Amino acid sequence: MGATKTDLFTKQQNEIAAMAKAIAHPARIAILQYLVKKNACVCGDLVDELGLAQATTSQHLKELKTAGIIQGSIEGASVCYCINPKVWKQYRDLFNAFFKEVDLQGSCC
Amino acid sequence: MGATKTDLFTKQQNEIAAMAKAIAHPARIAILQYLVKKNACVCGDLVDELGLAQATTSQHLKELKTAGIIQGSIEGASVCYCINPKVWKQYRDLFNAFFKEVDLQGSCC
DNA sequence: AATTATTATCGCAATATTACGATATAATTA
DNA sequence: TAATTATATCGTAATATTGCGATAATAATT
Structure with a gap:
């Protein structure tokens, strides 16, 4: 045990979780900001x-690069990183869709 | 080592990361959906x-309950869960703000 | 009162993540 | 060419997460 049972869930559910995991560390949030x-x-x-x-x-x-949200290009001896705008927009749209307005009255039973 | 060095980051960065972590598992995405x-x-x-x-x-x-995004109420022998609309909106607003439109030309150096 | 149903928690094993020193690699500079 | 600079990767230790069986706790049913 210890490994996530991805086969139990839909492709979409695994994707959303993977995207959330990519930004689920303060250092990675700081890098993106x-x-x-x-x-x-x-x-x-x-x-x-x-x-x-x-x-x-x-x-x-x-x-972050594996997740696709940033890209790096070799610039002499160093590597220059920047946001991948296309994937950035995908993240925005996906989280936006997930948290979209729903009629949540919070009516718990 | 192994533990996240939260003291290196701002309160906001730690909060965003914590919120992302709360939904960074397909089972928790499936529960919310x-x-x-x-x-x-x-x-x-x-x-x-x-x-x-x-x-x-x-x-x-x-x-999910610890993160605040769902709430549970005891209903006889079972426990009824539902979304916490207030926190749900906070998540939406926060991710929205984080991924807000920026002039990303993807110009990497 | 005994049984059943429902959920939470404990304890543990397997795996993943985080962090860093040491080292490898490649470009730049002296 | 040797030394320096910049980054990636390897190896490893510490910690966190995931998952589940067993068990506890409480309510409902018989």
Whole structure:
């Protein structure tokens, strides 16, 4: 046990959960906020900004990149990261749809 | 190591991450979708619906309840759960604000 | 009162995540 | 070319999450 039983759920449910998991860490939220503010930055900037070790920062960047929400391009010796606008919009639309207005009277039984 | 270094991040960053974590599992997404559809249900309904063990289902319900996004009221021998509309709206507004429109040209360096 | 039904919690095993030092790799600089 | 800079990856330790059987607690039923 310990592993999530993804086969019990729909593709959509697994996708929403995976997207939520991608942003379910304050460091990754901080990275995304920093990228939105600065438009682009290199890994080293984030190491200074976050206060986490270089290895840890790189690992969080990798997770965000795997999720597709950021992209990196090699810029000489460093790597420049920025938001992937297409995927960013997908996230916005998906969370928007999930939390859409419903007639919630909170009538519990 | 292993524990998240919450002290490195702002209260807001930790809050957004915590909210994302609350819905970062397909079973919890499925529970919320079921509650939106049915308006209210008891734990046993979800055990049948999800296909997870009773103990596991109860645990996921507890996490959603701790996050505040659902509420439960004792109804005889069973417990009736429903969405907490106030917190639901907070989630919607917060994710909405986080993923708000920004001028993302995706211009990476 | 004894049985049954419903849910929560405990205890444990398996797996995942977080964090970091050490090291590898590749580009830049001296 | 050697040293430096920037990033990624490996290996490992600490902690968290997931899942479930067993059991406790409470209400309903017989």
